[in-house]
Amino acid sequence: MKIFEPEKFLILVVDDVNKNLQLLSNILESAGYGTTFATSGQQTLERLKNIKPDLILLDLMMPEMDGLQVCEILKANPDYQEIPVIFITASQEQENVLQAFERGAVDYVTKPFSPPELLARVRTHLELKHTKDQLKNTLKQLVKARDAALEAARIKTQFLANMSHEIRTPMNAVLGMTEILLNTPLNEHQLDCLKTLKSSGENLLMIINDILDFSKLEAGAVRLEKEQFALHSVIKELIDLLTPQAEAKGIKLNYTIDSHVPETSIGDATRLRQILTNLISNAIKFTEVGEVTVKVANKSLWQPETTEELSSVSSAINKPIELLFSICDTGIGISQEDRQKLFKSFSQADSSSIRKYGGTGLGLVICKQLVQLMGGEIGCHSILGQGSTFWFTAVFDRSELTKLMPVERTDKQFIKLNQNERIRNYQNSFQEVKILVVEDSQINQKVILNQLQLLGYQADCVNNGQEALEKIGERDYNIILMDCQMPVLDGYETTEKLRQKEGEAGQRSTVVIGLTAYAMPSDRQKCLDAGMDDYLSKPATMKDLAVMLEKWSTLQKQQEENYPARAKQKLFPSVASNEFVLSQSKSPIDLERLHNITGGDVGIEVELLEVFVENIEIYLAETKVVLEVRDAIALKNKAHAIKGAAANFGVQVMSELAKKMENLALENNLEAIPELIVRLEQILLDVTAFMQELKRATKTELD
8 A cells, every 4th residue: 555645745724813723733744744824714715826735624713704605715716626625613513514514625623623533534535635636637647548549540540541542543543444455355465464464453452451441340440230131142142253263263162041041131231241252262262172162040049939929029020130151161171270370360371371372361350350240259160181161150130121122133144244245235225324424533534434435335524523513504414423532522512512403403313423442431421421322432343333323224214214204303203293292301201212112113112101001000009018018128129120110111200219219228218108109100190191192193193
């Protein structure tokens, strides 16, 4: 324990009687304390302008300004309020003692006082003050260190974003021009050189992405998305994508999905693809003969056993599902000693593997951290010379809208067709799509315009956002490819101004696709927040560009064919003659999201709305039941189901209220929930009325 050192403390003694001052001085100084004195309240305040004592011994009864008044003034002043005050009083009245504590005193000593008792009380409060001061200083240091760490993390994040931009910009030109050259007549030697260049460029880009991902994970900057996705399609797409690599080595790539694995789940499909791509690619890389098999199974322990359980308040759709993914190969295997090195930064099985197979040694580290973010574990079983099985688990939410939401179309033919066939298909389908490229870099302009030309598109090009707005005023465009970082007017501000003009004119929204060389998690959201419809990270391959353009061109074409009136007006798709025209501001539903889901088919929209209303009615009824029995866990699950369903349909107010209800249930604070249920029921009535009006308009149109 630290030795108490009285000589380091200064005590101010306040008393209007000189005899008392002398007595207190002798007692304190004999114990080693430093002392100073004041004989009145006013003199005390004057003395404090020049000194800052560690403790004040204050007489209660003094002429002109008594001790209570002095203490009240001290505690109201931020400069003095932390100094402990001990009252010295001859009064035995309880009221005086209480008043002393009310004014902020920490203790009191009655006259005549015992010197040992006085010294004990003084020491106790000085030690408490010293401890308190140390804690405050420690807290200040911690706050300072935290702020420095946050600033360092911010600088690091900004540095990574800038480096990503600076590296990806030239990589966009290298890979883009290489891809364009590969579509020109070449002799065998030229073709071989360009394929080597393309492969090397792609490998460099993978290394850049690994380093960025590793840095973001280390900084805790990765946040998982929670969106509905088609789980089976993700697996099938990856197998289709990686099969050519396996076939090139003469090995088979197979997959099996257990029947208990749901078709759709809610989670981060992009990060799941990243993990699987890394593990499957590794398995192919380290396998020379045999096969690689991907297996997906349901690891969840809970399964509904009866019909009653399935339809109960805590129904199956509210239980998270844990899936087990296994990637088995017949490759070189890993020794037990080398397995200890797996999942550690910058390490691989051995130095010979580094020389033969290459790699940064970051892939498995990234996989491990992503798996942990998904609430799972990752591991490896292997026998040297026989093969390995890398496995991981991940937790997903069950999809509440499996039967409501159509599974996103996967163009497998696009993956399987060779590039020339894809180009011919796009040339035939989308020659009339009007595209504007907004890009300040002349190199990037050349790349993207050549890519578009090879895909069969014609495009105009401008150098910045200001020129883009002027060009849009002269001509209508279906799609705008918008660079985000530009002089004069950047892509974000340009898009915001465009959306403002469209809103004022009541026009439809032009599709804006952001193009950026930044690769941080917030970049995509920044694009969407600015009003963009989608996002492509540079360098964008022809395949990426083609998929993006086909997606939005097809959607626009379907909407314009089905509802030509929408080509110039941003209105609900309907027949203008029936005057069923609802603006977005009056609709309880995000109309654009509904149209995107259905491709503008009003019949499908009515059907989906009917199922949505039916499901929400059931959820709300069940919510009331679990509220009556005050089951907070079941209530949280019901709120989560409503939140997800409403978010998927774009009923934003309902989703936000359900989220609030979910949070209250998590805190076991159920008192405010009845009011939220009433508001949710009102919104459901609005959606129902909207649906009925849509049905009447559709029926009138058919008649």
